[in-house]
Amino acid sequence: MHITKSSIVLRPDQSRVLLRPFQPGDKKRVESIVGRILAFPEETVTTLMRGVMTEFSSRHDDIGDAFLERFEQIRQLLSLDRQLSSDRKLLIGSYFVCEYSLESAALFNPSIVPHPDQSGVPPNGLRFVLSLRATGEGHLSSITFRTGMIHPDGRIEVMHASGCLSEPRQVPNTLYEKDLFVRKLCELGMPNGFTRRTMDQLGDRFHLEQLRFLLEEEHAPGEQDAADEMWRLAESNYAVQFRPDQDLSERIIFPAFPSQRNGIEDARFVLFRNEDGTSEYYATFTSYDGKVVMPGLMETSDFLGFRFLTLNGPAAQNKGMAIFPRKINGLYVMISRQDNENLYLVLSDNVHFWYEPKLILAPAFPWEAVQIGNCGSPIETDAGWLVLSHGVGPVRQYSIGAFLLDKNDPAKVIGRLSEPLLTPTEQERHGYVPNVVYTCGALVHGGQLIIPYAYADHATNFATVPLDEVLGAMK
Numbered sequence: 156m157h158i159t160k161s162s163i164v165l166r167p168d169q170s171r172v173l174l175r176p177f178q179p180g181d182k183k184r185v186e187s188i189v190g191r192i193l194a195f196p197e198e199t200v201t202t203l204m205r206g207v208m209t210e211f212s213s214r215h216d217d218i219g220d221a222f223l224e225r226f227e228q229i230r231q232l233l234s235l236d237r238q239l240s241s242d243r244k245l246l247i248g249s250y251f252v253c254e255y256s257l258e259s260a261a262l263f264n265p266s267i268v269p270h271p272d273q274s275g276v277p278p279n280g281l282r283f284v285l286s287l288r289a290t291g292e293g294h295l296s297s298i299t300f301r302t303g304m305i306h307p308d309g310r311i312e313v314m315h316a317s318g319c320l321s322e323p324r325q326v327p328n329t330l331y332e333k334d335l336f337v338r339k340l341c342e343l344g345m346p347n348g349f350t351r352r353t354m355d356q357l358g359d360r361f362h363l364e365q366l367r368f369l370l371e372e373e374h375a376p377g378e379q380d381a382a383d384e385m386w387r388l389a390e391s392n393y394a395v396q397f398r399p400d401q402d403l404s405e406r407i408i409f410p411a412f413p414s415q416r417n418g419i420e421d422a423r424f425v426l427f428r429n430e431d432g433t434s435e436y437y438a439t440f441t442s443y444d445g446k447v448v449m450p451g452l453m454e455t456s457d458f459l460g461f462r463f464l465t466l467n468g469p470a471a472q473n474k475g476m477a478i479f480p481r482k483i484n485g486l487y488v489m490i491s492r493q494d495n496e497n498l499y500l501v502l503s504d505n506v507h508f509w510y511e512p513k514l515i516l517a518p519a520f521p522w523e524a525v526q527i528g529n530c531g532s533p534i535e536t537d538a539g540w541l542v543l544s545h546g547v548g549p550v551r552q553y554s555i556g557a558f559l560l561d562k563n564d565p566a567k568v569i570g571r572l573s574e575p576l577l578t579p580t581e582q583e584r585h586g587y588v589p590n591v592v593y594t595c596g597a598l599v600h601g602g603q604l605i606i607p608y609a610y611a612d613h614a615t616n617f618a619t620v621p622l623d624e625v626l627g628a629m630k
Contacts, residue, residue: 156624161617167258173320177253204242216319222248258289261587263609266424266596279307296418298408316404323395328362342467349378394462415442423477423595425532439476470501470509475528496526522548531596553591554578570629586611
């Protein structure tokens with residue numbers, strides 16, 4: 156097959172920093188720090204604040220607002236009621252934030268989907284959104300984005316990433332569907348007297364604050380664990396909103412809750428076409444809290460507002476879940492790995508709940524003898540559903556392969572590559588994790604299979620190969 160590698164290489168950029176809360180210790184230490192700042196003469200405060208703004212304001216949008224917001228959090232923590240000058244409030248806030256280098260270690264595991272805005276694109280071109288996993292200090296992973304263009308001549312262009320990064324705001328008064336929430340509680344094995352009484356006090360749709368009020372009431376002995384679990388579930392289902400004036404490359408989805416404290420990993424985005432002709436983007440991803448891997452789902456229509464939802468059911472486990480881009484025979488379809496070795500197909504009437512996985516593919520060739528997994532959502536072609544896979548072989552080398560599923564019965568494998576599409580080249584072997592090539596999603600455009608892929612869990616490149624050659628090589 157004629158595989159072409161792009162000259163584009165997206166490498167981690169340590170200058171891309173995000174302003175994050177800094178907690179230097181417990182409440183007693185916070186009090187000590189604030190006490191020292193309160194002792195500064197006013198002229199010292201003014202001079203210090205002027206220097207901080209000069210040094211850091213060009214690195215972040217609205218940095219003063221961030222300082223004041225952090226000050227208010229510290230003020231509430233310490234019940235600080237003194238009258239303070241604006242500069243002293245800003246200065247206190249500045250001591251309790253820090254810069255986090257989002258991609259200081261790696262920028263990898265990309266997925267690619269058509270951009271929701273195709274205005275101004277030349278005929279036979281395509282504007283795309285590229286999602287990437289960014290890893291920084293402490294091996295903490297978040298999701299970042301780039302935009303780009305596939306030009307009519309097949310040339311791939313990725314737009315320059317803007318410098319000022321920010322997180323979205325959580326949408327206040329997020330609404331929850333009671334029936335869906337109760338069903339999720341049942342999946343967690345929590346249909347007990349406390350959860351029933353709590354849910355009976357809520358309407359068919361309720362706000363987060365309404366649930367918080369009920370859960371903060373005094374509980375009988377033994378009920379606190381159930382209250383904590385209900386709150387954990389509510390926290391894991393939330394909505395966020397970015398500012399519309401932000402460039403897509405400035406929007407960062409950073410771990411926000413305890414279930415994500417060790418990172419958000421490997422988003423597999425897909426443009427999903429609904430049966431009524433509308434469309435939206437889904438992305439499966441995994442949250443990691445240091446012990447437990449929890450699969451989740453993102454939903455967005457515009458990459459400005461995102462909903463985060465838990466995935467439930469016995470088949471919602473492990474890594475590598477990817478949703479097909481449309482329903483098949485009236486059902487949602489997902490490909491997943493249930494046992495760290497093989498690939499399974501799962502059907503569902505609800506995108507949040509997944510049951511009864513069916514084994515469809517096991518390792519068969521030397522380059523995948525350790526395990527196989529999927530590399531993004533299946534791609535619909537005239538020949539069938541094209542699925543990119545990864546295989547792990549000798550010396551834990553990861554390669555990218557492919558197989559084909561029947562268009563009407565995706566549980567049936569009708570073709571498979573006996574050799575990988577991509578293996579690490581000598582130049583691609585070295586990085587954060589050696590001997591790895593990996594992707595979280597590709598697309599077909601202009602007869603070409605376009606694969607953004609990571610190498611050595613460090614940087615990202617693009618490969619293209621004629622679709623006909625891939626399908627023709629299937630056994």
